[in-house]
Amino acid sequence: xxxxxxxxxxxxxxxxTLSLTCAIFGGSFNDYYWSWVRQTPGKGLEWxxxxxxxxxxxxxxxxxxxxxxxxxTSMNQFSLKLTSVTAADTAVYYCAxxxxxxxxxxxxxxxxxxx
Amino acid sequence: DxxxxxxxxSLPVTPGEPASISCTSSQSLLHSNGHNYVDWYVQxxxxxPQLLIYVNSxxxxxxxxxxxxxxxxxxFTLKISRVEAEDVGVYYCMQALQSPxxxxxxxxxxxx
Numbered sequence: 001x002x003x004x005x006x007x008x009x010x011x012x013x014x015x016x017t018l019s020l021t022c023a024i025f026g027g028s029f030n031d032y033y034w035s036w037v038r039q040t041p042g043k044g045l046e047w048x049x050x051x052x053x054x055x056x057x058x059x060x061x062x063x064x065x066x067x068x069x070x071x072x073t074s075m076n077q078f079s080l081k082l083t084s085v086t087a088a089d090t091a092v093y094y095c096a097x098x099x100x101x102x103x104x105x106x107x108x109x110x111x112x113x114x115x
Numbered sequence: 116d117x118x119x120x121x122x123x124x125s126l127p128v129t130p131g132e133p134a135s136i137s138c139t140s141s142q143s144l145l146h147s148n149g150h151n152y153v154d155w156y157v158q159x160x161x162x163x164p165q166l167l168i169y170v171n172s173x174x175x176x177x178x179x180x181x182x183x184x185x186x187x188x189x190x191f192t193l194k195i196s197r198v199e200a201e202d203v204g205v206y207y208c209m210q211a212l213q214s215p216x217x218x219x220x221x222x223x224x225x226x227x
Contacts, residue, residue, distance in 0.1 A: 099216060101211060103176075105164055
């Protein structure tokens with residue numbers, strides 16, 4: 001059974017770069033796309049972007065200028081970077097398998113942006 | 116972006132009774148292949164979202180058959196035939212026809 005374990009810094013200052021990693025256990029990249037989703041009280045669930053094992057990434061246009069999703073197949077991991085964070089980026093960030101439907105989710109990482 | 120609108124936002128239900136959640140999309144989610152690209156998720160208290168239904172009518176692995184989904188085009192409904200206490204949580208619809216995928220605002224199901 002595939003499980004996702006995610007980690008990264010939970011407290012950032014404005015203008016810093018958010019960096020999270022998600023590791024895949026009990027499976028591999030295969031032919032799936034792998035997504036990042038965030039959740040805020042105000043905007044609810046927001047899809048950030050996706051990547052496949054070949055490194056082909058797609059991003060939500062609302063965040064595209066600040067987001068990079070990368071993959072390390074040797075480590076069975078994929079990562080999210082979000083630059084120039086503001087308080088509006090305060091959220092719980094999830095990694096998930098799939099985009100068309102997301103059938104495996106990480107436990108979430110709470111990221112707070114505060115000066 | 117496609118906007119997904121759910122109703123009601125809050126749904127108190129007596130155990131054993133049925134429940135229904137509506138989701139309306141700002142554009143048709145019917146693909147030329149005949150499938151409607153809408154999924155349903157539930158987020159139970161303190162947990163990550165989990166997949167319930169995908170591509171409109173397919174139950175995810177382990178999901179009880181008291182959960183079903185219907186609809187086509189822009190109007191969709193998630194139905195629970197008999198609500199149980201474990202069904203408490205926030206239910207979300209999501210459209211997967213067009214990138215970026217987008218979610219509804221959520222419907223909080225609570226037990227009366």
